[in-house]
Structures are given as structure tokens and as C-alpha cells.
Amino acid sequence: MLPERAAQLALAVLLVPAVLVLYLAAVEGAVRVLPSRRQGQVRPWLWIGPAIVLVAVFLVIPAINTAYLSLLNSDSTAFVGADNYRYAASDPGLLSAIQNSLVWLISLPLLAVTAGLAMAVLTDRVPYGRAARSILFLPIAISAVAAGVIWRFMYDYRPPGAAQTGTLNGLLTGLIPGAEPQTWLINSLTNNGALIVATVWMQAGFCMIVLAAGLKGIPDELLEAARVDGANEWQLFRRITLPLLMPTVTVVATTMAIIALKAFDIVYVMTNGNFDTDVIATRMFKELFSARHYGRASAIAVILMAAVVPIMIWNLRSFRQQQAGGR
Amino acid sequence: MTARAETGSGAVAPVPSAVAAPSRAAVGLRRIPLHLAVLLLCAAWLVPSLGLLISSVRPGHEVATTGWWTAIVPPLSFTIENYVQVLTRRDLGLSFMNSLLITVPATMLTVGVAAYAAYALAWMRSRYRDWVFLLLVAMLVVPIQITLVPVLRLFNAVGLTGTFVGIWLVHLGFGLPFAIYLLRNFFAQLPSEMLEAAAIDGASPFATFFRIVLPTSVPALASLAILELVWNWNDLLAALIFLGGRKDVAPLTVAVSNLVASHGEGWQLLTAAAFVSMTLPLVVFLTMQRYFVQGILGGSVKE
Numbered sequence: 001m002l003p004e005r006a007a008q009l010a011l012a013v014l015l016v017p018a019v020l021v022l023y024l025a026a027v028e029g030a031v032r033v034l035p036s037r038r039q040g041q042v043r044p045w046l047w048i049g050p051a052i053v054l055v056a057v058f059l060v061i062p063a064i065n066t067a068y069l070s071l072l073n074s075d076s077t078a079f080v081g082a083d084n085y086r087y088a089a090s091d092p093g094l095l096s097a098i099q100n101s102l103v104w105l106i107s108l109p110l111l112a113v114t115a116g117l118a119m120a121v122l123t124d125r126v127p128y129g130r131a132a133r134s135i136l137f138l139p140i141a142i143s144a145v146a147a148g149v150i151w152r153f154m155y156d157y158r159p160p161g162a163a164q165t166g167t168l169n170g171l172l173t174g175l176i177p178g179a180e181p182q183t184w185l186i187n188s189l190t191n192n193g194a195l196i197v198a199t200v201w202m203q204a205g206f207c208m209i210v211l212a213a214g215l216k217g218i219p220d221e222l223l224e225a226a227r228v229d230g231a232n233e234w235q236l237f238r239r240i241t242l243p244l245l246m247p248t249v250t251v252v253a254t255t256m257a258i259i260a261l262k263a264f265d266i267v268y269v270m271t272n273g274n275f276d277t278d279v280i281a282t283r284m285f286k287e288l289f290s291a292r293h294y295g296r297a298s299a300i301a302v303i304l305m306a307a308v309v310p311i312m313i314w315n316l317r318s319f320r321q322q323q324a325g326g327r
Numbered sequence: 328m329t330a331r332a333e334t335g336s337g338a339v340a341p342v343p344s345a346v347a348a349p350s351r352a353a354v355g356l357r358r359i360p361l362h363l364a365v366l367l368l369c370a371a372w373l374v375p376s377l378g379l380l381i382s383s384v385r386p387g388h389e390v391a392t393t394g395w396w397t398a399i400v401p402p403l404s405f406t407i408e409n410y411v412q413v414l415t416r417r418d419l420g421l422s423f424m425n426s427l428l429i430t431v432p433a434t435m436l437t438v439g440v441a442a443y444a445a446y447a448l449a450w451m452r453s454r455y456r457d458w459v460f461l462l463l464v465a466m467l468v469v470p471i472q473i474t475l476v477p478v479l480r481l482f483n484a485v486g487l488t489g490t491f492v493g494i495w496l497v498h499l500g501f502g503l504p505f506a507i508y509l510l511r512n513f514f515a516q517l518p519s520e521m522l523e524a525a526a527i528d529g530a531s532p533f534a535t536f537f538r539i540v541l542p543t544s545v546p547a548l549a550s551l552a553i554l555e556l557v558w559n560w561n562d563l564l565a566a567l568i569f570l571g572g573r574k575d576v577a578p579l580t581v582a583v584s585n586l587v588a589s590h591g592e593g594w595q596l597l598t599a600a601a602f603v604s605m606t607l608p609l610v611v612f613l614t615m616q617r618y619f620v621q622g623i624l625g626g627s628v629k630e
Contacts, residue, residue, distance in 0.1 A: 001575060005424035008491070012432040020439035028533040040452065043532060047447035048459060050440045051503050058500025059466050062474035062481075069476055076480075122365050134616065135369045138376070141612035141619075142605055143561030145580040149587060149601035150375045153382065153594060163393050165594070167378050170394045201375060206623065213624050262470045265563045269584050281564075284472055288479075288568070298476050305473045312468050319464050 023050070063305065070298035074291075084299035094300070097278040100192055104263055104279060105307075107193075109256035111200045113249060116207025120215055121237065123208075133212070137205035144202065148269030151198035155184035188276045195277060199266055203259060207252045214248030215241070254311050261307050280304050383409055383598040390595040409599035417596070419603055421575070422582035426607075428491055429566070429578050430559040433498035437555050438548060440499065441506030446536055448507065449514035450522060460511065466504040474501070475568055482569060489571040497569055498559050506551055509626040513547035514540060550622030553615055557608045579604035 027046040031039050073080050088094050119136050123129035139147065156166030160180055164170040169181035184194045218241060226236055242249075264281035267273060273282040280300060287297040381395045384405045389398070398404075413419045447453070448460050478497065479488070487493030517540065525535045541548065563580040570576050577585070583600050612619060 001421055002424060005421065005428055009424065009428045009431065012428065012491075013435075016432045016435045017439070020436070024443065024533060024536070028531060044447045044451035044453040044456065047451065047532075048444045051444035051507060052459065054440065054496070054500040055463065055466060055503050058478060058497065059469060059474055059504070060462075062477035063469065065477035066473050066475075118364075119368060122361065122368065125361055126365050129365075132365050132369050136372050137616075137620075138609075138612065139372065140623075141557055141608040142376075143563070143580055143608070145561070145563050145583050145587075146379075146601040146605045149583065149597050150379045152587070153378055153598065154375050156594070165390070165392075165394050167374060167394070167396075170396065201372065205372075209620055209623055258468050258470070262472070264472075265580075268563065269587055272588070281470075281472055284475075285564075285567075288476065294476050294480075301470075301472045301476065304470055308468055308470055312465055315468060316461065316465055319461070 066298045066301050066305075069294055070302045072295050072298075074293040074295055076294050080295065084295045087296060088299050088303060093278065094283055096276055097273075097280055097283040098303070100276070100278060101261060101263075101280045101307075103192055104196060104199075104260040105257055107196050108199055108203070108260040108263075109253040111196065112203045112207050112256045113211075113253050115200055115204035116211050116252065117245075117249070119204060119208040120212040121241070124212065124215060133205075133208065136208055139202045140205045142202065144265030145269050147198060147202050148266050151194070151201070151266075152185070152270055154198075155194055157181055157183045157186075185271055185277075186275050191271060191275055191277050195263075195267055195270055198270065199259070199263065202266075203256060207256070210252050211245065211248055214245050218244050254314070258308060258311060261304060379598045379601060382594055383602045385409075385595060387593045387595040390598075391593060409595045410603070413596055413600045413603060417582075417586070417600065418574070419579065419582055419600055422577055422579045423603065425576055426560055426578040426580075426604075429494050429498075430556055432491075433495045433502075433559050434552055434555040436495060436499045437502040437506050438552050441503055441510050441551070442541065442548070443536075444503070444507050445510035445514050446540055448511045449517075450540075451532070460507075463504045463507050467508060469504075471501055471564065475564075479568060488569060489573050489576060491576065494565060494569050497565050498555075498562070501565075502555055502558070505626055506555065509551050509622065510544070510547060512625060513544055517543060546618065546621060547625065549615070550618045550625060553611055553618050554622040554626075557611060557619075560607055 024047075027043070031043050031046065034042060069076055070084055071079060071081060073083075119133070123132045123136070126132065142150075153165075154167045155169075156164075157169060158164050158166070158181060160173075164173055164181055166181075166184075168184060172179050173181055182190065184190050222240055223236055226240055231239070262281060263279050264285065267277060267279055267282045268285070271277040273279070273286070278286075280303065284297050284300040284304070287293050287300060378395045381398055382390050384407065385395065385398050386404060386406050386408070389404065414423075448456055482488040482493050487496070521539060521543075522535060525539055530538070560578075561580065562578075563584060566578050566581050567584075570578075570581065574582075583597075583604050586597055586600050
């Protein structure tokens with residue numbers, strides 16, 4: 001099997017670029033046949049064409065189709081009206097998943113942005129800031145699956161008295177005499193928080209990088225002038241840096257909000273939604289593959305989409321303002 | 328210029344002489360909490376990965392009975408047995424190839440198709456151009472979940488479920504809005520004199536694109552390629568759904584999550600498997616961090 005895969009990979013690496021270049025060559029050949037007046041009208045559409053077709057087939061049409069499928073039954077053969085949504089509003093498992101997603105939606109942006117802001121501001125003030133940032137940023141390259149393994153190991157539990165293998169319980173029992181090891185991923189008081197902390201570990205570096213770039217945009221003269229006037233570092237941060245950084249904070253926080261709403265991998269790997277840790281995306285996966293109910297899975301997807309729409313509109317508005325301001 | 332720019336990256340500006348300057352030692356002492364905070368943050372962020380790495384080279388019976396932190400004091404007993412096991416007997420070698428076979432062509436396709444579209448959107452006049460771009464910006468935040476059921480039904484109908492071509496198309500279709508967004512913003516900033524001069528010299532858009540636009544945009548193309556490579560490599564959800572649970576085509580993310588789910592595996596194997604799955608993104612990250620950061624800053628509308 002391995003040599004076969006290697007051959008397939010070699011073939012794909014040669015053929016894919018060839019196809020990409022040939023497409024453009026064919027487009028140019030076809031356009032040249034047209035009268036020169038029409039060339040300028042047709043060419044852009046042939047260059048954008050593949051992207052438009054792909055985005056239509058894989059995003060726009062499926063999104064509309066999902067809204068329709070959410071009104072049909074489990075195998076999409078009969079119209080059931082709002083039944084799937086009624087199910088969504090009454091099923092305790094799904095309601096608990098929505099509730100958990102709300103907890104994610106509030107705490108992930110709050111924690112990741114706070115951590116990212118602290119990282120950006122603190123590393124900006126030490127000579128080894130660049131090296132420190134590389135370390136803090138590193139988890140962004142790690143998959144949620146690998147991060148799931150890493151953090152399952154962090155939260156690992158052994159009964160009291162046995163040697164702890166999980167880092168957190170090792171610290172807890174080692175530092176505080178008489179402390180009991182905790183079942184972080186099973187106890188419903190801690191497990192959702194434990195999953196969110198793992199995600200903060202993955203995402204804070206992203207927040208830090210974007211916020212650090214925003215920090216660079218704040219004129220030093222401003223801070224210098226305030227220092228001369230006798231403001232201390234905390235006042236500088238609170239009165240000057242933070243207000244000027246607010247637009248960047250908003251961008252980062254909305255990105256985290258979307259990540260919180262879409263969260264799937266880390267929950268799937270670490271708890272698979274057990275012990276009341278299901279979120280919207282894991283619940284949808286279960287409806288799709290365990291229950292094989294296309295209607296309900298689609299309804300859950302529509303609920304998720306509805307939560308994202310406000311962010312999308314806000315995004316579009318700020319994009320248009322940018323465009324208007326730029327010209 | 329400000330004092331900060333002169334003292335180099337990140338150093339705090341010296342206290343202006345107008346204010347009574349505290350002695351050097353006093354300033355140094357006051358900065359101790361700052362250093363402590365930075366070092367603590369770094370330690371907290373490094374420890375989870377360190378625990379994984381150390382456990383992956385410890386013998387299984389030791390991983391099960393003692394904490395990984397006990398392994399860093401002598402007597403040292405490290406082994407590569409866990410890696411040998413996961414790569415050969417657990418078929419992670421095949422999954423590694425599958426991951427490559429999913430990721431590399433999908434990334435090439437995304438960068439290529441996005442580059443055509445971005446160039447046309449930035450430099451070709453057309454009536455509905457702005458509307459097309461606006462639609463793409465709207466698509467930036469659409470969660471992939473909203474497309475799963477219809478695309479899965481389509482794939483089942485045409486026999487693309489469980490094929491590499493199918494998953495390339497999913498990554499391509501879903502990656503395009505961000506890819507076009509990133510590249511268009513970069514292409515639009517190319518100097519118009521350069522492109523107009525080429526057109527006056529009689530260069531076709533085809534020639535301009537390959538001889539001028541692509542070579543001058545290497546940093547942007549590299550940033551995009553690196554981000555797509557890492558995102559596609561790290562994807563779990565699309566692989567779970569569109570590869571239909573087949574072991575022979577499963578990428579590393581699916582294989583590792585199966586190992587986690589099957590419980591019987593010891594930590595020493597899980598940690599080794601997770602580390603194998605992290606190798607490519609880590610190498611890319613460590614060697615090309617600059618492009619990585621540029622890509623994230625250039626497209627920070629999306630994750």
C-alpha cells in the first residue's frame with residue numbers, strides 16, 4: 001500500500017500544477033479567438049470562473065440546501081415542517097450542547113484575548129521577546145487532535161495514593177499536602193472548562209500575534225508624553241494602549257467567537273461529548289453518523305449558522321467601511 | 328525618532344532625563360516581576376508539549392506508573408521503541424502518506440485557483456467584480472458544518488466519498504474564500520505602473536501573470552501555501568466525514584483519534600503517535616515562521 005501511495009503522490013504533484021497552468025493557457029487561447037472588444041469582458045469571468053463554480057458547489061448551494069433539508073425527515077424523503085427544530089428545542093441532550101456552546105462562546109474569547117493581550121504587552125518589554133513569542137505561538141501549528149492527546153495527558157487521573165502521571169494532578173498533589181487528585185475531564189464542574197483551557201492554549205498565540213501587530217501601530221510619542229506627565233505603566237495601558245487597541249481586540253475576539261462556535265476536534269478527541277461536554281458541532285456529528293438523521297443534523301447546522309450570521313454582517317460592514325475609507 | 332526604536336526591538340524606553348532617573352539597579356529590580364511573568368507564561372505554554380515529547384520516548388511500564396517529570400533526572404532510560412511500534416505495527420506510516428496525499432495537492436489547487444481569481448479581482452475591470460468579492464468576504468466565516476450534509480449526499484451519489492479527489496475538492500472549495508481574500512489584498516497593492524508598463528509592451532495577461540505578478544508575490548504565495556498546508560494537514564472533521572471511515576485512506580488526524588478512542592493503547596504509544604502527526608506542521612512552523620505570521624496578519628478576518 002505504501003509504494004502505491006508514494007506513486008499516487010508523485011503523480012498528483014506533477015499533474016495538479018500542469019492542469020492549473022493548462023487551464024489558463026486554454027482560457028487565453030479561447031479568448032484570443034474573440035473580437036478584441038469582447039476579450040476584456042469575457043476574460044475576467046474565465047479567470048474567476050473556477051473559483052466561483054467551486055465556492056457555489058461547495059459553499060453557497062450546500063448552505064441553501066441544508067436549510068431546506070432541515071425541513072425534511074431523517075432520509076430526506078418527506079416534508080416534516082418545523083419538527084426538527086421542535087426536536088432541537090426540546091431534546092435535553094441537544095439543549096445541553098447549545099448551553100455548552102454558549103459557555104464556549106463567552107469564555108473562549110474572554111480568556112484567549114486576555115492571555116494574548118498579556119503575552120503581547122509583556123513580551124514587548126523584554127529583550128528576549130521574539131524567542132518568547134515563538135514559544136507562545138507554537139501551539140497554533142499543532143492539530144486539535146494532537147492537542148487533545150497532549151491535554152488528555154495533562155488531565156490524566158490516578159486514584160489517590162497512586163503516583164500521578166497527569167501533570168495537573170502531579171502539581172496539585174505535589175504542591176498542596178493532602179490534596180486529592182481530580183477527575184478533570186469527568187467531573188461536570190471542571191470538564192467544559194478543561195476543554196476550553198486546552199483551546200486557549202492553542203489559540204492565545206494567534207491573539208498575541210495579531211494584538212502585537214496592533215501594538216506596534218501605537219505611536220511611541222503618545223506613551224512618552226504620558227510618561228513625562230507622570231503616568232505609571234498601568235495607567236498607560238488602561239488609558240492609552242487599550243483604547244487604541246480596541247479595534248484589533250474586536251477582530252481577534254470575533255475570530256475566537258467563531259472558533260468557539262465551530263469547536264469540534266478537541267471535544268471529539270478528549271471526551272467525545274461524554275459527561276455533558278457535547279457542543280453544537282459534536283452533537284451534529286452524532287446526528288449525522290450515529291443516528292443517521294439528515295433532517296436533525298441539518299437543523300443543528302442551521303442553528304449554528306444563525307449564530308454566525310451577526311458576525312458575518314459585522315464583518316461585511318467593516319469591510320465596506322475599509323474600502324470606502326481606502327479610496 | 329523615539330528611544331525605543333533606537334534601542335532595538337521591544338526594549339523599554341529609558342526614563343527621560345527630565346524626570347529624576349532612578350539608578351540602573353533599581354530599574355533592574357523593578358523589572359523582576361516582568362521577567363518572572365514572561366518566563367512563567369513560556370513555561371506554562373511549553374510544559375504540555377514537553378510532557379508529550381518526553382513520554383513518547385519512555386518505556387511503556389514507566390509511563391504508566393510514574394510522572395513524565397521524573398524521567399528527566401538520572402538514571403535516564405529513553406527508547407525509540409514507541410515510534411517503531413506506531414510507525415510499523417499501527418500503520419501510522421501509511422497514514423502519514425495519506426496525509427501528504429490529501430494535503431499537498433489540495434494546497435496546490437487552492438493556491439492556484441485562488442491566484443487566478445485574486446488577479447482577476449484585483450486587476451481586471453468587470454461590472455460585478457465588487458459584488459463577487461463581497462460574497463467571498465461573507466463566506467469567510469461560514470462554518471463548514473452548514474455544508475456537510477448536502478456535500479456528503481452529493482459525494483455518495485457520484486462516488487467521491489472515500490476518495491482523495493473528493494477531499495481535495497472539499498478543502499479547495501472551502502479554502503478558497505480565505506485564499507482569494509489574502510491574495511487579492513496583496514495583488515491589489517502591486518504598483519500599477521509595473522503592470523501597465525507590461526501591458527504597453529504588449530504582454531498578454533497570461534504573460535503578465537506568470538512573469539510579473541507571481542514572481543513579485545512570492546511572500547504572499549508562501550504565506551498562503553504554508554497556512555493551507557498546516558490547516559489541511561490538521562483537519563479532522565472533513566476527513567472523518569468524506570473519507571467514510573476507511574482505514575486505508577485515513578490521514579494522521581483520523582488515525583490518532585482512533586487510537587485515542589480505542590482506549591487499550593498505552594500513553595507511550597498515544598504520545599508517540601501524536602508527535603508523529605505534529606512533525607510536518609512543526610517543521611514548517613520552525614523553518615518558515617515569518618511567512619506564517621505574515622499570512623495570519625494578512626488575513627486576520629479568519630482564523
